[in-house]
């Protein structure tokens with residue numbers, strides 16, 4: 001175990017901005033007297049991941065120079081590749097009550113009121129160009145794009161500066177706490193298992209046979225598989241996180257070797273920024289200790305905003321040494337009746353009449369009608385969970 005050298009976090013140091021120890025009680029007490037900034041779902045997820053090192057090397061919400069450099073040039077000012085702005089937007093009125101140098105309280109809105117989760121030293125307060133951010137990051141300025149719509153709804157001023165987390169959010173305490181490994185925890189687990197090479201898998205979907213095939217194909221060439229479904233905010237028509245995670249739990253017991261797979265959850269919110277977000281998903285998994293990362297076609301996208309291979313091409317725009325983690329690019333895969341297995345256009349010579357391919361819409365319609373999905377498409381355990389979710393959407 002001691003001889004395992006793990007992949008370095010992005011930027012070399014795993015950041016830890018969780019305040020512990022003697023100062024914590026005073027810091028919490030003091031935070032009640034500060035100006036309070038209520039965090040969005042995305043801010044809350046970003047804060048959790050800054051603090052636990054998932055967004056290393058960031059120690060807070062981005063200042064102006066890093067923000068501009070990331071938006072326009074896909075690098076932090078220190079030269080490290082980074083593709084999504086991690087910013088804290090507030091409306092102008094609130095911004096006017098905060099001076100550079102002030103400490104503010106970061107607050108979660110909860111059912112019972114407000115909960116202070118952290119503090120931030122506001123080192124910078126700056127305006128930004130939402131249209132430009134949309135154009136560069138999302139490659140569209142259309143507000144039909146869910147990520148762009150969220151951006152346009154944000155406040156007009158950004159606050160930058162280092163953060164401290166004082167206590168976990170109610171969300172972190174209630175949503176899959178037993179699977180919410182921090183990067184330090186996943187790294188320890190990988191070392192204990194003796195894994196040197198670990199492939200990470202990001203998803204916001206339930207698991208179908210095509211995903212299982214890709215995961216197991218990747219696992220053939222590494223030591224361990226880190227299944228890491230995203231559980232932060234997604235758009236309303238995505239499959240809810242609890243259904244997504246339940247589908248993984250159902251399948252792990254009988255179909256995956258327990259000593260080769262770890263299931264965790266990724267707290268991030270989806271932006272739907274396609275290639276830039278696929279890249280972000282890779283470098284953040286490096287922080288969790290992954291050496292390899294699966295990048296499918298159309299990864300992290302939405303609608304028709306991105307080319308089908310854009311999430312692969314974006315890796316060519318960076319120095320692979322600085323990226324550090326190795327992307328594994330996959331095609332769409334599907335069951336072929338003649339091959340009698342899951343295949344892709346790369347591996348199967350037969351035409352589409354032999355293939356079992358269902359669109360997301362077809363899947364939803366079948367489940368709403370109470371029809372089980374074909375076993376070649378989805379394992380029955382998963383079908384049953386999806387059907388229950390579609391028949392009782394509130395449950």
Ligand SMILES: [Zn+2]
Pocket residue numbers: 336337338339340343348349350354
């Ligand atoms: Zn075939």
